[in-house]
Amino acid sequence: MATLPEAAALLSLLLALLPLVLGIANLRHYRRPEAEPPPGTAVSILIPARDEEATIAAAVEAALASRGVVLEVVVLDDQSSDRTAEIVRAIAARDPRVRLEVAPPLPPGWSGKQHACHVLSGLARHPVLLFQDSDLTLAPDAARLASGALLATGAGLVSGVPREETGGLAEALVIPLIHVLLLGYLPMAMMRRSEDPRFGAACGQLIAVRRDAYRAAGGHAAIAASLHDGVTLPRAFRRAGQGTDLFDATGLARCRMYRGWREVWAGFSKNATEGMATPSALPVWTLLLFGGHVAPWLLLAWAAVAPLADSAVPDFTVAAAAAGAAAGLLFRLLLAVRFRQSILGALLHPLGILLLLAIQWSALLRARRGRPAQWRGRAYPGGLP
Numbered sequence: 001m002a003t004l005p006e007a008a009a010l011l012s013l014l015l016a017l018l019p020l021v022l023g024i025a026n027l028r029h030y031r032r033p034e035a036e037p038p039p040g041t042a043v044s045i046l047i048p049a050r051d052e053e054a055t056i057a058a059a060v061e062a063a064l065a066s067r068g069v070v071l072e073v074v075v076l077d078d079q080s081s082d083r084t085a086e087i088v089r090a091i092a093a094r095d096p097r098v099r100l101e102v103a104p105p106l107p108p109g110w111s112g113k114q115h116a117c118h119v120l121s122g123l124a125r126h127p128v129l130l131f132q133d134s135d136l137t138l139a140p141d142a143a144r145l146a147s148g149a150l151l152a153t154g155a156g157l158v159s160g161v162p163r164e165e166t167g168g169l170a171e172a173l174v175i176p177l178i179h180v181l182l183l184g185y186l187p188m189a190m191m192r193r194s195e196d197p198r199f200g201a202a203c204g205q206l207i208a209v210r211r212d213a214y215r216a217a218g219g220h221a222a223i224a225a226s227l228h229d230g231v232t233l234p235r236a237f238r239r240a241g242q243g244t245d246l247f248d249a250t251g252l253a254r255c256r257m258y259r260g261w262r263e264v265w266a267g268f269s270k271n272a273t274e275g276m277a278t279p280s281a282l283p284v285w286t287l288l289l290f291g292g293h294v295a296p297w298l299l300l301a302w303a304a305v306a307p308l309a310d311s312a313v314p315d316f317t318v319a320a321a322a323a324g325a326a327a328g329l330l331f332r333l334l335l336a337v338r339f340r341q342s343i344l345g346a347l348l349h350p351l352g353i354l355l356l357l358a359i360q361w362s363a364l365l366r367a368r369r370g371r372p373a374q375w376r377g378r379a380y381p382g383g384l385p
Contacts, residue, residue: 009299009320015292016324019184020331027338029188033160033247035152037128042070043143044124044206045132048103048116049088050078052134057087064095065221068144071097074123075134078116082136099123100255110224110379113204117229118220121211129214133205133253134163142252146208148201149247156213156242157234159202160249163340170261170347173352174268174359178203179335182246185288192245200234200244207233212276213242227373228271250339265359270373272363286357293353296324 016359044112049056052296056075063073077085077100085100092098094255101123110118117131128147132138150158161179166172182201191199217240223232234244276285299321329349336346345352366373 003317005299005302005312005317006314006320009317009324012142012291012295012299013320013324013327014326015288016296018292019180020327022185022187023180023183023331023335026183026186026188029192029249030183030246032213032249032251033149033158035145035148037069037144037147037151040070041108041128041144041147041151042126043072043128043147044126045071045073045138045143046117046120046124047073047075047132047134048078048113048120049075049080049084049134050112050116051080051082051084053080053083053087055135057091058086059132059134060091060098062139063132064091064097065140065170066138066143067140069128069147070126071143072125073098074101074120075099076101076103076116076120076123078111078112079106099264104132106378111227114220114224114226114229118224121219122213124211127211128208129211130208131206132253133255135257136205136253139252139254140145142206142249145252146206146247146249149245150208150210152245153202153245156217156240156246157202157207157209157237157244158202158247159207159230159234159244160247160375161203162205162253162255163250165254165256166342166345167256169344169348170264170355171256172342173348174255174264174355175346176332176335176339176341177352177356179339179341180332183335184331188246195238195243197235197238197240200231200238200243201246202230202234203246203249204228204230204233205257206249206253209237213237213240216240217242226271228272228274231275233270235282238349266374268356268359269363269366272360273367273373277360277367279364279366285360289353289357291332292324293328294350297350300325 047059060073088100092100103119106112106115121129130143130146136301164175186201217237222236226232237244258264275283301316323371332346332349336343
């Protein structure tokens with residue numbers, strides 16, 4: 001009969017192997033798009049912007065460099081207090097493909113981004129709508145290939161995760177975990193076969209939709225109060241019978257998502273209760289993530305110090321813990337190389353998992369206490385789903 005340490009080591013090994021095996025399988029399906037859109041495909045690139053003077057010029061200029069599609073770029077200034085509108089206005093003065101629009105006041109019951117995207121969708125003139133964040137820069141082929149992926153598959157929505165650039169250690173530890181969660185725990189082959197909304201996933205930084213499918217799904221109005229369009233928008237499409245898909249946008253777009261520890265914590269906290277941080281989901285995620293990515297290292301540490309206390313450690317415990325630690329590290333390094341991520345962040349992977357779980361549990365406790373999420377100078381009082 002297995003001892004408790006042996007059972008814990010075996011469980012941690014199985015939980016470490018799960019994302020590695022699924023991740024390797026998913027990498028066969030998660031690819032850069034290759035399909036070409038029909039000649040003359042027209043795309044509206046839609047950019048909501050609130051106090052984005054540091055990044056908006058680069059975002060607009062990169063969008064204007066798109067090739068292979070008929071193009072317009074519409075920027076919605078969402079009550080900015082900086083030079084965002086002035087910068088876009090100057091670009092629009094020399095390129096008629098750019099339009100600067102001003103957002104109306106935020107209505108009750110809406111989050112800022114969803115309302116801005118809703119307004120933008122009504123201003124767009126073309127049948128393909130490409131929503132992008134204002135701190136994201138597109139490669140010249142991005143709009144064309146995203147449109148090709150959208151129209152070739154017949155999906156209503158496609159989305160890609162850009163190259164997530166990181167600066168400080170907090171960014172390098174936490175932001176790359178987007179790929180860990182996406183590729184290690186979402187079976188993409190099943191996602192493409194199933195219409196189940198629970199398989200809906202996207203990256204809110206870069207989403208392309210067909211206008212007709214967008215209207216059928218209710219668009220951003222269907223998720224008006226959401227702070228997590230990467231989860232809620234594709235699920236709204238799937239509930240309306242519109243397919244969704246994912247592609248690798250590492251070579252098609254880049255973004256520095258957050259800067260520094262405070263932004264990392266606030267950014268991942270703001271929408272946590274619409275994803276992992278629910279009373280039913282977070283204990284499961286804690287078991288999967290802590291058990292598979294942290295526990296093997298704790299067992300190895302215990303095995304290293306146990307002899308000092310004259311305690312015997314079963315050989316199986318050491319072997320299973322070592323295999324689990326190696327599997328988790330291998331998966332993280334594989335993703336770091338494949339998606340051009342920080343190697344240091346990958347080597348400190350267990351610490352990143354602990355930080356992510358701390359953010360999620362903090363968000364859950366905040367929601368239970370009725371404290372609002374804060375983002376971009378706005379408070380969102382939402383509670384638990």
